[in-house]
Amino acid sequence: MTTTTANETWLAANAALWDARVPVHTDSDWYDLRGFRAGGLALDDIERAGVGDPAGRSLLHLQCHFGLGTLSWARLGADAVGVDFSAAAVERARALAAESGLNARFEQAEVSALDLGRTFDICFTSWGVLMWLPDLGGWARAVARHLSPGGRFFLAEGHPHLFIWDDVPGRDGYRPLHPYFRHGEPVVDAEAGTYVDPALALGLPQYRWNHPLSEVVSALAGAGLRITGMAEYPVLPWQPLPWMTAADEPGWWRIPGDPFPLSFTITATKD
Numbered sequence: 001m002t003t004t005t006a007n008e009t010w011l012a013a014n015a016a017l018w019d020a021r022v023p024v025h026t027d028s029d030w031y032d033l034r035g036f037r038a039g040g041l042a043l044d045d046i047e048r049a050g051v052g053d054p055a056g057r058s059l060l061h062l063q064c065h066f067g068l069g070t071l072s073w074a075r076l077g078a079d080a081v082g083v084d085f086s087a088a089a090v091e092r093a094r095a096l097a098a099e100s101g102l103n104a105r106f107e108q109a110e111v112s113a114l115d116l117g118r119t120f121d122i123c124f125t126s127w128g129v130l131m132w133l134p135d136l137g138g139w140a141r142a143v144a145r146h147l148s149p150g151g152r153f154f155l156a157e158g159h160p161h162l163f164i165w166d167d168v169p170g171r172d173g174y175r176p177l178h179p180y181f182r183h184g185e186p187v188v189d190a191e192a193g194t195y196v197d198p199a200l201a202l203g204l205p206q207y208r209w210n211h212p213l214s215e216v217v218s219a220l221a222g223a224g225l226r227i228t229g230m231a232e233y234p235v236l237p238w239q240p241l242p243w244m245t246a247a248d249e250p251g252w253w254r255i256p257g258d259p260f261p262l263s264f265t266i267t268a269t270k271d
């Protein structure tokens with residue numbers, strides 16, 4: 001007899017939400033499929049600098065959504081594999097790979113359970129990935145399992161303190177709503193929509209977990225990876241809080257005066 005755990009139930013609900021988001025996202029200006037089809041890259045400067053030149057290297061992209069980032073690495077010369085747990089996302093990514101003729105393949109898997117039976121020169125994941133994971137230990141072990149000795153792991157992510165703020169500022173300024181330190185139980189949003197169209201109701205719940213920076217670093221170190229770099233930035237490529245404003249660089253958001261970091265990156269390797 002198999003027993004469904006609470007985590008499995010929450011992950012299945014999240015996968016259903018991501019399935020529902022895929023057709024909306026592929027048609028959105030946010031993801032700019034038209035620009036990609038015209039030869040563009042769906043990668044930003046932080047991602048490009050963090051990964052370096054991927055030409056001729058094998059690259060694993062975790063939580064790749066419908067594949068634009070993975071296909072962009074392939075366009076830069078990588079032999080790329082993208083992984084996502086959303087069946088709709090993987091189906092769309094495979095169709096885009098076939099259409100573009102780029103050197104990328106896609107697998108459907110829950111990231112912590114991933115076992116492709118091979119390793120990669122580069123393991124990459126970015127922007128809006130960690131909050132979907134109940135357990136960073138399993139995620140970090142999946143990274144370590146797929147990284148070749150001497151390989152490069154790169155993560156770019158929203159800063160975990162963003163999770164705590166109420167998105168409506170109070171009279172006295174920013175108000176904390178959720179605890180920074182929260183273990184086990186997810187924050188539940190009963191009716192989640194999508195960041196590409198806040199007016200659109202999808203009628204599905206989402207389950208999110210905040211992971212303090214110390215937890216991210218400890219999970220990677222605990223999986224046997226050696227942290228080689230870490231950085232924090234006052235910018236973010238989306239606007240989770242209405243009191244953020246557009247930065248000078250197109251596509252980036254900041255808080256006037258840059259009072260605290262909005263994003264971070266980690267680079268690690270396997271000895």
Ligand SMILES: C[S@@+](CC[C@H](N)C(=O)[O-])C[C@H]1O[C@@H](n2cnc3c(N)ncnc32)[C@H](O)[C@@H]1O
Pocket residue numbers: 011014015018063064065066069083084085086089109110111112126127128129132133
């Ligand atoms: C915000 S996207 C991140 C990718 C990229 N930054 C983007 O915006 O397209 C998050 C992706 O993580 C995937 N995802 C969420 N939880 C997952 C899990 N436990 N295992 C594998 N994929 C997961 C979702 O299906 C979604 O495609």
